[in-house]
Amino acid sequence: MQPIKEIRSRTVVLPLADVDTDQIIPARFLTTTSREGLGKQLFHDWRFGNDGEKKQDFVLNKPAANGCKILVAGHNFGCGSSREHAPWALLDYGLQAVISTEIADIFRSNSLKNGFLPIVVNKKCHDWLLNNPGAEVSINVEESTLILPSGDCVKYPIDDFARYCLVEGIDQLGFLQQHEKEIQMFENSRQ
Amino acid sequence: MNKSASKTLFEKVWSSHLVKDETPDTPAIVYVDLHLMHEVTTPQAFSLLREKGLKVRRPDLTLGTMDHSIPTTPVKSFKDLAIVGQGAANQVKTMEDNCAEFGLELLGFDSELRGIVHVIGPELGATQPGKIIVCGDSHTSTHGAFGALAFGIGTTEVGHVLATQCLLQRKPKTFAIEVNGTLQTGVTAKDIILAIIGEIGVDGGTGHVIEYCGNAIQQMSMEARMTICNMSIEAGARAGMIGPDDTTMSWLKGRPRSPKGKAWDQAVEHWTSLASDRSAEYDRSVTIDGSAIEPMVTFGTNPGMVMPVAEEIPASGDSGFKKALNYMQLTPGKPLTESPVDVVFIGSCTNSRISDLEQAAKILEGRKVAEDVRMLVVPGSQQIKMQAEEKGLDKIFLESGAEWRESGCSMCLAMNGDTVPSGQLSVSTSNRNFEGRQGIGARTILASPLTAAASAIEGSVADPRPYLET
Numbered sequence: 090m091q092p093i094k095e096i097r098s099r100t101v102v103l104p105l106a107d108v109d110t111d112q113i114i115p116a117r118f119l120t121t122t123s124r125e126g127l128g129k130q131l132f133h134d135w136r137f138g139n140d141g142e143k144k145q146d147f148v149l150n151k152p153a154a155n156g157c158k159i160l161v162a163g164h165n166f167g168c169g170s171s172r173e174h175a176p177w178a179l180l181d182y183g184l185q186a187v188i189s190t191e192i193a194d195i196f197r198s199n200s201l202k203n204g205f206l207p208i209v210v211n212k213k214c215h216d217w218l219l220n221n222p223g224a225e226v227s228i229n230v231e232e233s234t235l236i237l238p239s240g241d242c243v244k245y246p247i248d249d250f251a252r253y254c255l256v257e258g259i260d261q262l263g264f265l266q267q268h269e270k271e272i273q274m275f276e277n278s279r280q
Numbered sequence: 281m282n283k284s285a286s287k288t289l290f291e292k293v294w295s296s297h298l299v300k301d302e303t304p305d306t307p308a309i310v311y312v313d314l315h316l317m318h319e320v321t322t323p324q325a326f327s328l329l330r331e332k333g334l335k336v337r338r339p340d341l342t343l344g345t346m347d348h349s350i351p352t353t354p355v356k357s358f359k360d361l362a363i364v365g366q367g368a369a370n371q372v373k374t375m376e377d378n379c380a381e382f383g384l385e386l387l388g389f390d391s392e393l394r395g396i397v398h399v400i401g402p403e404l405g406a407t408q409p410g411k412i413i414v415c416g417d418s419h420t421s422t423h424g425a426f427g428a429l430a431f432g433i434g435t436t437e438v439g440h441v442l443a444t445q446c447l448l449q450r451k452p453k454t455f456a457i458e459v460n461g462t463l464q465t466g467v468t469a470k471d472i473i474l475a476i477i478g479e480i481g482v483d484g485g486t487g488h489v490i491e492y493c494g495n496a497i498q499q500m501s502m503e504a505r506m507t508i509c510n511m512s513i514e515a516g517a518r519a520g521m522i523g524p525d526d527t528t529m530s531w532l533k534g535r536p537r538s539p540k541g542k543a544w545d546q547a548v549e550h551w552t553s554l555a556s557d558r559s560a561e562y563d564r565s566v567t568i569d570g571s572a573i574e575p576m577v578t579f580g581t582n583p584g585m586v587m588p589v590a591e592e593i594p595a596s597g598d599s600g601f602k603k604a605l606n607y608m609q610l611t612p613g614k615p616l617t618e619s620p621v622d623v624v625f626i627g628s629c630t631n632s633r634i635s636d637l638e639q640a641a642k643i644l645e646g647r648k649v650a651e652d653v654r655m656l657v658v659p660g661s662q663q664i665k666m667q668a669e670e671k672g673l674d675k676i677f678l679e680s681g682a683e684w685r686e687s688g689c690s691m692c693l694a695m696n697g698d699t700v701p702s703g704q705l706s707v708s709t710s711n712r713n714f715e716g717r718q719g720i721g722a723r724t725i726l727a728s729p730l731t732a733a734a735s736a737i738e739g740s741v742a743d744p745r746p747y748l749e750t
Contacts, residue, residue: 104599105600105603106600107482107483107582107584107600109582109712109714111693111712111714111715111716111717112714112715112716115716115720116348116693116694116695116717117694117695119320119348119349119695120320120349120365120367120368120370120371120695121323121367121371122323122324122327122370122371122374123323123324123327124324124435134715134716134720139702139720139721163600164483165482165483165486165516168482168483168516168582169418169513169712169714170417170418170432170693170712171321171416171417171418171432171433171434172320172321172434173321173324173416173434173435173436191483191486193483193486193516194486194487194516194518195418195432195433195434195513198433198434198437199434199435199436202434202436202437203436248307248450249304249305250305250306250307250448253305261436261440261448262328262332262436262439262440262443262444264306264448265309265440265443265444265446265448266443266444268299268300268309268444268446269444271299271300271309272299272309272311272444272445272446275299275311276311276445
């Protein structure tokens with residue numbers, strides 16, 4: 090994984106609450122055996138009509154969304170299935186972070202392992218972001234802060250280990266493998 | 281016992297699996313006793329092992345099956361199964377190849393033990409109290425009904441478990457949900473869990489492991505308990521658990537992978553000790569009057585948008601609520617029971633066990649599915665299919681006009697060709713009523729097998745209670 094220290098971008102706002110992973114990537118696209126190329130199917134049934142044409146009124150299809158790397162979404166983003174295809178699709182599309190007032194557990198865990206930043210902020214900050222689509226914000230991953238255009242700096246919660254892995258580009262499997270001796274001892278103790 | 285020594289079921293299971301405890305800087309390393317796998321969330325994990333030249337650490341603790349993308353159309357031989365779509369065919373083949381290459385047990389196409397991963401674990405007796413069980417599937421919470429700590433993981437974590445048998449985890453919080461009282465006629469575990477999700481919300485359990493307790497839970501069968509724990513994830517919880525008791529032991533006794541002889545006696549002693557201590561404390565708790573719960577149905581596009589079947593659809597000014605009702609083509613203030621139904625689905629890891637099928641059959645026996653309704657009955661496993669056929673349930677379903685299928689996830693998530701056409705209304709015993717979950721534009725109402733069967737007969741959303749009066 091590449092180290093991630095800072096993300097700077099305009100925001101694209103999807104104000105709906107409880108956006109589930111079936112919306113992020115519908116189940117019929119999960120027959121793939123690869124993790125590549127899923128951006129084409131991101132929010133598929135919200136982005137495209139039954140005729141395959143883009144729905145012009147969907148936020149990601151509007152010209153203002155071009156190049157945005159930060160999604161601002163409603164409460165409880167990523168609920169539902171454990172499919173890691175959800176963060177894979179978001180990343181492949183070009184998004185690098187989501188900001189909400191709550192992010193579902195499994196989606197958050199999957200996101201952190203792929204370098205997609207799940208950021209939870211308080212309601213006041215969230216309301217401001219919802220009301221100001223396209224705001225230029227930056228995320229300082231090392232400091233765990235979101236910097237608003239006013240210069241206000243909002244601290245967001247993140248597990249220290251996850252933050253360390255993101256900033257250093259560390260693969261968590263490597264960390265587990267370093268504990269081979271402890272794992273072996275644990276197994277021996279149970280026999 | 282002083283309070284500090286009192287532990288919850290979750291804490292007992294958690295603390296006995298710590299290879300290394302968490303610190304402020306690092307998560308805990310927890311050991312996994314059983315790793316279940318299916319074809320959808322594993323291929324990329326095996327690719328990673330191959331890239332890194334790694335082996336599977338404990339093939340003996342790893343068990344695979346195929347359930348999501350396989351067809352459920354009835355055929356004479358599994359060899360004849362035509363898999364719907366090249367992607368699905370490739371995925372199933374990839375699962376076979378991966379399990380062969382890494383030396384893993386696969387209950388594949390030809391196995392009589394094949395079925396939905398969360399149905400076969402318990403059925404085999406592989407799911408046991410006190411275990412940590414994981415699977416690349418959010419409904420892994422089902423296995424918590426046995427007093428296991430069971431939760432869904434992503435594909436990267438599937439790779440971690442394959443390679444190290446361990447996971448990095450922060451300790452979740454605990455949440456006690458106590459359900460008391462005698463359930464009304466026509467009210468099942470499905471209605472209870474839908475009512476709970478309605479009460480605490482689809483994010484009510486985020487960051488928590490739920491323990492369901494109270495006399496209504498104690499009186500439930502294992503199958504009903506599995507239905508309850510299954511939908512813990514729909515309340516956002518990491519897992520759901522129920523303390524092991526005599527019901528648990530009786531269900532497990534004699535199963536193919538349950539301990540035998542002296543080992544069984546030792547296991548029972550250990551399992552019994554896992555129940556939460558009387559004075560154990562939880563981070564959060566809620567008490568629910570089970571006797572007040574009625575048959576429940578969803579009306580929106582998440583499982584928290586739920587109401588008693590006989591009531592009117594509620595109203596709200598919330599834009600998300602309006603969007604959901606617009607998608608569902610439903611109107612606030614109207615009864616849901618006026619809505620014509622196109623499809624009825626009995627199946628999924630929530631409600632596809634033998635007692636679910638028996639409940640549906642009880643209502644359907646001697647009656648006909650309404651002319652314009654397509655009804656699918658999909659057993660949770662090939663073993664359940666055989667049991668149902670021994671009991672003659674297949675004949676009841678077929679004579680009523682329903683389709684009787686092979687096992688699989690089927691119309692719960694519609695990735696195997698079993699789909700609800702766009703715009704059609706489905707009454708489904710599955711777990712998610714998300715937009716498009718059962719097919720593009722499909723409108724899903726979640727309900728119990730009783731409510732689903734009654735709706736199939738009436739051709740509209742129906743209260744099952746009139747069918748149960750003696």
